[in-house]
Structures are given as structure tokens and as C-alpha cells.
Amino acid sequence: MKENFFENVYEAVKLIPEGKVTTYGEIAKFLSCPNLARQVGWALHKNPYPGIVPCHRVVFRDGSLSPAFAFGGDDVQKRLLKSEGVTFKEDKVDMEKHFFRLT
DNA sequence: TAGATGACTAATA
């Protein structure tokens, strides 16, 4: 079972520094699979490493968070990100300032 | 094997 793709997703997410966020598409692109953004989200859905992978730092392309986040509440992650130094644009993350581009 | 599903994204109304 070589779920390299998933493993890579976890590694990439763990690379995100505090106060930064990234998108599913960016991670997918980083893995050379720009169309697998959904599978990235799926990888986090399965999330074999809860608490180890900061999935709350992964957001939508427009900066919005998941509508059905599973950390205890959608407001929780907003507060969590804000606590890390991330600023918000009403209900969305300020991607212009906190978008972490994987290299 | 085939059909349905989904923590995505872009385009369209």
C-alpha cells in the first residue's frame, strides 16, 4: 500500500508555518497533480494523524474554510488561525498576506 | 467492474 500521495499531503501540510495558510489546489500542484485538489481534501478527511497535521491551515482557493469542519466547530478554527497570527477578511482568510506557497 | 461520493475549483446564471 503506497499511499504516497496522501503521505505527501500530510508532509506538505505539516510544512506550513504558523500564521500561514495554503489551499488544496496548491498542495495538489506541489505533488504534481493540480487536478487532485479533492483527493487532498480527502486525504485530510481520512486524516490518519489527527493533531499532527494542522489541517486547519488548509483552506479553499478563495480563503474560506470548510463548511463542515470537524475540529469542534467552524468558529473554532477561525479563532485558532487568528491565534496563530492569521488575519481575516470578514469570514475569509487574508490570502494576500498569509498564503503559503509550497516550493 | 460500475456507479456514487466528496474537507476542490472555475465558470456561469
Place this chain on the structure above:
DNA sequence: CTATTAGCCATCT
């Protein structure tokens, strides 16, 4: 601005 449609493709049943 929000809502819907369509395309994408690995995983699930």
C-alpha cells in the same frame, strides 16, 4: 454578492 453546473479523479460500496 450567492447558488448552481460541470469537470476533475481517487476512494467507497
